[in-house]
Amino acid sequence: MSTTAAIEQLVNQPYQHGFVTDIESETAPKGLNEDIIRFISAKKNEPEWLLEFRLKAYRHWLTMTPPEWPNVKYPPVDFQAITYYAAPKSKKKLKSMDEVDPELLKTFEKLGVPMNERAALAGVAVDVIFDSVSVATTYKQKLADVGIIFCSISEAVREHPELIRQYIGSVVPTGDNFYAALNSAVFTDGSFCFIPKGVKCPMELSTYFRINTQESGQFERTLIVAEEGASVSYLEGCTAPKFDTNQLHAAVVELVALDNADIKYSTVQNWYAGDEKGVGGIYNFVTKRGLCKGVNSRISWTQVETGSAITWKYPSCVLRGDNSVGEFYSVALTNHYQQADTGTKMIHIGKNTRSTIISKGISAGHSNNSYRGLVRIVPTAAGARNYSQCDSMLIGTKCGANTFPYIDVRNPTGKVEHEATTSKIGEDQLFYFQSRGIGAEEAVSMIINGFCKDVFQQLPMEFAVEATKLLGLKLEGSVG
């Protein structure tokens, strides 16, 4: 204990070299070292074990090198040029919808975002949004009534340290990969969701989440735990375009499903992808993994990836419980100079575990879109079953579509099937639409939505509608 006190004393003493002024006291200097991590941890009043967790991750990170196997190209990231902690600055609130950028309003219009949510998304001060405070409060009350904990990770560390300590890093260990280790060392905030035994979450957590949308930060950490028999549907992100000055985003998402639990995690990602020349844009390097710990548990990932200059993510399922089920539904769209290397990993450990992978890749412009997936059936996974389908569509002659499935089977009762096709929009299909009086652009949008239907069906309804429109919007001008 004495060391804790010593560290606290050390960290809390006024910085003698003058960088801690009244204005800057909330911001760590650029760069990364153990002191910065201690600083972050102290700033957030974290318990000793969490600091240890961060330091362990950091020390491991130092021994690692950035992965080179993904099929993406980018200049090396200077990790010493990043500010790892900045207290959330209160953004200048707009007073009414009239002050919102008309371009943004037009996008909302096209996507069909509900009226009361538009204001929140555009950053209009909450108190001028009609009724939304009461809506949010009602939701919060409704969740608390059934015992669901849904709050930020920092809040959870304070309020429910025993839960966080038990589950954080249990699915994605601190040394899992380069970016996960970095995240474990420096994560600043994120969400925590805990569904107690036998509780079915009464609403899509997305609804709540969208109204409370907040700056998630560069190193986001999400942890969702569903106890025995619990179920939850969670949606991350939204269809509205998101601009962010941070170029590197390295998030970690961990899901834990106990016996008979069911977690559905949907992502719609539309971060800034850079301009038509491929300048700028966000690097989205994410580690997402779910652990089906209990029997008959189920984890389902659905993702619609349309943004970011580079996407590097493999939402995975570790199927440890017998009869557990893993699902992955993905639409990845790349245009201009975007690069995506995305897919999933299904690790079958328990008996009679099943997994389904449906991946749809669409590449246009000069973009490069890769599916990379692993299906592993270990010797204990008797009767495991996997079905994978990866379809790619190319629009234009300058883009690339790649498929890299890894299939590793070590149990003869396992059954694995993988199929992949690559195609383009047929001249005859377009001709048929046009002969019926439907314009080329609209026809392409309809064909693409048909191509992605299997995935959109998995999205919560209102998002499915928005995602459909989003694809059309992203591809505007790339066809015909």
Added chain:
Amino acid sequence: MSVAVVKHPFVEALVSGGRALPAAPASWLNQRRAAALERANALSVPTTRNEEWRFTDLAPLTRLRVAAPAVAAGAVDVAPYVVPEAVARLVFVDGVPVPALNARCALPTGVMVGTLAAGLKTHATAIENHLARHAGFEQQLFAALNTAWLRDGAFVHISKNVALAEPLHILNIATREDTAACPRCLIVAESGAQCTIIEDYVTATGDAYFNNAVTEIVVAPNAQVRHVRAQRESLNAVHIATCAVSLAKDAAYISQSIAFGARLSRYNLDIVQQGEGARTEIDGLALISGKQVADTHSFMDHAFAHGRMIQLHKTIVGGEAHAVFNGKVMVREGAQLTNAAQQSRNLLLSSKARVDTKPQLEIFADDVKCAHGAAVGQLDAEQLFYLKSRGLPEAQARNLLTYAFGAEIVDRVPVKSLVAQFERAIMAQTGSGV
């Protein structure tokens, strides 16, 4: 900071063997050998951290104490390996040509079957243009070692518009323990020519040895080469092979490669299209058990339009064996209207057997039809039940189904006597209760 280059005995043995070689008669050959020797010295032995070798551990090879083979080989009986349909047989024992064991019928004019040494006298230009030109050794340690070692090999040259219906048999026999051999083969089919080549690796011993083979096949416009490759090495041997195929406009390459043997085998099949409309059919079958590892890496490079490719790779894996398949199909920008289909089918017969399969598509053209599929599983319970309901005992029913699975590939081999031999081999292996 200096990186310590780990050298393995087999590399040392081959590199020093390469150095000790007498100079070749042609200066360009000496240059290519020297360049390859330099690369072989510089490249390190791949480990499982290397993506291309991720699933295949070279430990059985690095443990091997091999030496360059002595010059003289003992007496070998070729009778068990004779293919009666073949019109010519070229025999190499431990990598060294043994003319006394060769056989040939009258060949039509325009067909040259012989050693590279003989070919250099009659077809110097063709050999200079193609030998060590297709199997790249810049980054490939094993191809570099083979090329550095290049002393002699098999050479087949089919002149323009000559169609040879009967197969040519290139027989490589391994006879001695702890030897390292570098078989080499160059096949050139001029425009409009047709031929069938049987590249056969057999053993007269059950010992551990190392075969590091490189084959180059050049198919000129409108020519067609059928290639049957049989790897029937000793169950203690290590067999590493590269086959580089270059296809000109409207050329066709059709191959069946069958792997039964070797403790560790690796086959790299690299096919490059050099013109429009080339056609490729590649089938593979690996039947392994015990602690065998069979790894096939195929790479099909579509660089021109209208290419067609169809591939079916099957593995039957018993015991604690491990089969690896990595099939990459590249469709480059401009290779429009390419039609490629790739299938990987794997049958696991025991609880400790393992399969890693990785079909890959890399596509940079938009008007193409490409598909791949992979499946891993065991024998179908319903089919087994059906056979048993007809009175077949369990073991026999299993054998029959396993045999049928493998026969799909074997039956495509265009040489009847080989089909019979392969079928017997499948029966023998499945019959031994893997």
